Amino acid sequence: MTRNTRRGVMKKAMGAALATVMGVALLSGCSGSASNEEAASGSTSTNGERVTLKVEVFDRGNSPSPHTITNNWLTQYVQKEFGDPNNIDVEFVPIQRSEETTKLNVLMASASDVPDIVFVYDSSVFFRYAQQGGLTDVGPLLEENGSNIKSYLGDDTLKFGQLEGTQFAIPGKRAITARYNSYIRQDWLDKLGMKAPTTTDELYETLKAFKEKDPGGVGSKVIPMGMALAPAQYEPLIYSFIKPVQGDLTYSQRYELPLHEGFKESMQFLNKLYNEGLISQDFSLDEEREQLNKDFQNGLTGFMTEDVGQILYADGTLDNLYKNLPDSKVVALDALTNDNADGKHIKSRYGTNGMYIMIPKSSKRSVEAVKYLDWMTSGNNLLTMSTGVEGENYDMVDGIPVIKEDASQEIKDRVYNGGDMAIMANGKVIGDQEMNEKAWIAGFPKNNQELMRESIDVANADTVGPIVFDRPIEAESKYGTALNDKLKIIIVQSAMAKPDQFEAVYEREMNDYMNIGGSALKEELEQALQAQN
Amino acid sequence: MTLTKATQATKTGDFGKRKSYIKRYWQLYALLSLPIAYFLIFRYGPMYGVQIAFKDFNLFQGINGSEWIGLEAFREVFAMNDFYITLRNTFMLNFLDLLVSFPAPIILAIMLYEIRNAWFKKISQTLLYIPHFISWVIIGGIVYQLFGTQSGMVNTVLQAMGMDAIPFLTDKNSWLITYLFTGVWQSAGWGTILYLAALTGVNRELFEAADVDGASRMKKIWHITLPSIKPTIITLLILNLGKMVSIGFDRPYIIGNTAVREYSDVLSTFVYRIGLEAGQYTLATVVGLFQAIVGLVFILGSNYISKKVTGDGIL
Structure with a gap:
């Protein structure tokens, strides 16, 4: 079994474990109310006592020895630079990356176990917590201790963390909005004497040629287009069919894709690709992209879309492919065009905000929590935390931190x-x-930097971004998770239906989608859109 | 026996007698207190949380702080299409499992019983028990490696022999077969234990007598072996029928996937999805409570039938 497969299995194991924990968590939920009130007043540590600040951290199970997720160079750095001067013990609470929301749902129910700083990417989770009154209003705290945060984020980004004018979260800032990009095997194209495809139709022809002529000589295992049940694979395809709701904006949530004009065409195209054997046949099982990457690095895949840079890391998918097949060559390209948007290469970009950083209402250390975030955005701290020490981990060249590749492993591991x-x-x-x-x-790595530059340029062309309303969409926090789940089912069922049954299957699944909250969501979104204009 | 006598004594006797009785048997009560504590803490304690089903549960207000909403959440659940699909799947998977997985250990036990070579019998018994100790997570990994459409070993072999690949995991009907036989593989060996235990009590003379009468091996199995494990079979059948509405979480969650959700989504995975993933604790509790009530009805029902039919129940 590969490492990746094991990770997928681990995720399911975590799920099973969480289900057992649930009962216990519900029980402890009843003890939550008592401590909420004292915390709400927002206490301080001015009496000079040493206090403990608990901060969530993602655990990806990749800590290099001798580091652990809760005790490593970075935690020591935080303790030394922030904790000790402020008389605070900073304690990190690891949360498995793949189970972040489920684990957080359990933790939030407990007033004593929940960290003082938690975060989540899913805006509907944030809104739900905020609406249920589970979060500290950080507005006044930011006034008092958050001058660095405010200048770092600016009003526009801060807005992402507001609910009806109240600042319930501090949004992280996203460095780069480039998101998806496509890669193709140039050596396959060369062998067939074909040009790189520049439109969706040309791409289809290219994929067919890959299938029929098998330029890689891999026989029946050939996968013209790598596909997985993951956003980086299905979103670029869907975005090349849907019509933006307004200018270069689409609805912000993934599960709102079916509400766009053109979604059905994208499913129809996917159905065609699947039934003609042009995409990975088991893509519905591959939510973690394990098989996708395995196939690509084994040289079975001709074309695929991915998160920008995802395959370019040192010893990553591309390096492995070049190791396995020294004659292969991969280039970035912008193949998918959207006929519903003047034939442009429509693709999604990230919003300018990162995750929602929240302080639970039960936290007694809200002041220290804001101080910590403020410290992080001050001086050189963000750079040090993400990249390491200047002169040891990186050198500044024209204002850009360039990683020292010859640094010892020990030094590199500092910022793993x-x-x-x-x-x-x-x-x-x-x-x-x-x-x-x-x-x-x-x-x-040096060898991949040029391709990385091209990838980013491709990913930045003709992007559409998420529309931001000034009030939360109630239906999102209510139906979001169910609809997200349903989206996956729509994609899988539409793709795998026999071509003559596509209409019926698509109608059935979409009806279901509408019934479990889709129509309420649609109505609310359209109203919000009108109110905005 | 002494215990029941003693209990009667306490009922009728005076205070002094009771005191001396407790003094005499306090060790037994001390031992009993552990299981009682277990049931109180882990079985009855959590029932406090059942009231969530009737409340608009707010994570941050706790159970007491949440508003009562009566049966509103039940109405919402009963209006959900997914609820009926998962309920149907729960019954379907359990019923098919009963058809396929229930006879498997019986057949296997009889086959083991018929083996005369003690050494071979021991080894095969041990080998058959092993799958029971492998967690579903591991089995899930193995199943995916073996039965993938494009990369699975079984399909690679099929294709090498010029046959078409079978979508064992992504076509709902093929998946059903994969699901059922994985279950048989995992549990059949372990299931033989009870039957083999019952078979050790069979009088060997019966077989000798049958031999004298010239009965064939099949005849002996039909007329001696099977009747002697009949009570065990019926008891286990009743127990299984009572569990029709409850289904484990691991197996359907791990073997299932998005492509076969139509069949693989059962009540337990549904509760996990709406409760833990979507954070709708009220709805999840409603489904859990519903499951418990139907389960109770099934247990009592099958017990009643068994009392009527065999004159003996399990309660």
Whole structure:
């Protein structure tokens, strides 16, 4: 079994374990109310007593020895630079990356176990917690102790953390909004004497040629287009069919994709690809993209879409492919065009915010929590937490931190989870977008940097972004999770239906989608859209 | 025996007698207190949380702080299409499991019983027990490696022989077969234990007598072996019928996937999904409570039938 498969299995194991924990958590929920009230007043540690601040951290199970997720160079750095001067013990609470929301749902129910700083990417989870009154209003705290945070984020990004004018979360800042990009095997194209496809139709022809002529000589195992049941694979395809709701904006949530004009065509196209054997046949099982990457690095895949840079890391998918097949060559390209949007290469980009950083209402350390986040955004701390020490981990070249590749493993390991510790930033926030991109590219192995540059350029072309309303969409927090689940089912069922049954299957699944909250969501979104204009 | 006599004594006797009785048997009561504590804490304690089903549960207000909403959440659940699908799947998977997985250990036990070579019998018995101790998570990994459409070993072999690949995991009907036989593989060996235990009590003379009468092996199995494990079979059948509405979480969750959700989504995974993933604790509790009530009806029902039919119940 590969490492990746095991991770997938581990995820399911965690699920099973969580289900057992649930009963216990519900019980402890009843003890939650008592302590809520004293905490609400917002206490301080001014009496000089040493206090403990608990901070959530993602655990990806990749701590290099001798580090552990709760005791490593970065936690020591935080303790030394922030904790000790402020008389605070900073304690990190690990949460399995793949189970973040489920684990958080359990933790939030307990007033004593929940960390003082928690975070989540899913906005509907944030809104639900805020609406249920589970979060501390950080507005006044920011006034008092958050001057660095405020200047770092700016009003526009801060807005993402507001509910009806109240600041219930501090949003992280995203360094780069580039999201998806496509890769194709140039050596396959060369062998067939074909040009790189530039439209969706041409791509289809190319995929068919890959299938029929098998330029890689891999026989029946050939996968013209790598597919997985993961956003980086199905979203680019869907975005190349849907019509933006307004200018270059689409509804912000993934499960709102079916509410866009053109969604059905995207499913029809996917159905065609599946039934003609042009995409991975078991894509519905591959939510973690294990098989996708395995197939690609074994040289079975001709074309695929991915998160920008995902395959370019040192010893990553691309390096492995080149090791396995030294003659292969991969290039970035912008193949998918959208006929519902003037034939542009429509693809999604990230919003400028990162995750929602929240302080539970039951926390007695809200002041210290804001101080910690403020410290993180001050001075050089964000850079140090994500990249390490200047002169040892990186050198500053023209304002860009360039990673020292010859640094010893021990020094490199210092910041192995830097991205997860520097929660105020998603990616390396150095300056403006252009600087951030350069800094990001500088972090990749030399050989892949050029392809990384091309990938980012492709990902930045013709992007559409998430529309932001000034009030939360109630239906999102109510139906979001169920609809997200349903979206996956729509994709799988539509793709795998026999071509003559596509209409019926698609209608049935969409009806279901509408019934379990889709129509309420649609109505509310359309109203919000009208109110906005 | 002494215990029941003693109990009667306390009922009728005076205070002094009771005191001396407790003094005499306090060790037994001390031993009993542990299981009682277990049931109180882990079985009855959590029932406090059942009231969530009748409240608009707010994570942060706790159970007491949440508003009563009566049966509103029940109405919401009963209006959910997914609820009926998962209920149907729970019955369907359990029923098919009963058809396929229930006879398997019986057949296996008889086959083991017929083996005369003690050494071979011991080894095969041990080998058959092993799958029972493998967690479903591991089995899930093995199943995915073996039965994948494009990369699975079984399909690679099929294709090498010029046959079409079978979508064992992604087509709902093929998946059903995969699910059922994985269950048989995992549990059949372990299930033989009870039957083999029952078979050790069979009088060997019966077989000798049958031999003298010239009965064939099949005849002996039909007329001696099977009747002697009949009570065990019926008891286990009743127990299984009572469990029709409850289904384990691991197996359907791990073997299931999005493509076969139509069949693999059962009550337990449904509760996990709406409760833990979506955070709708009230709805999840409603489904859990419903499951418990139907389960109770099934247990009492099958017990009643068994009392009528065999004159003996399990309660």
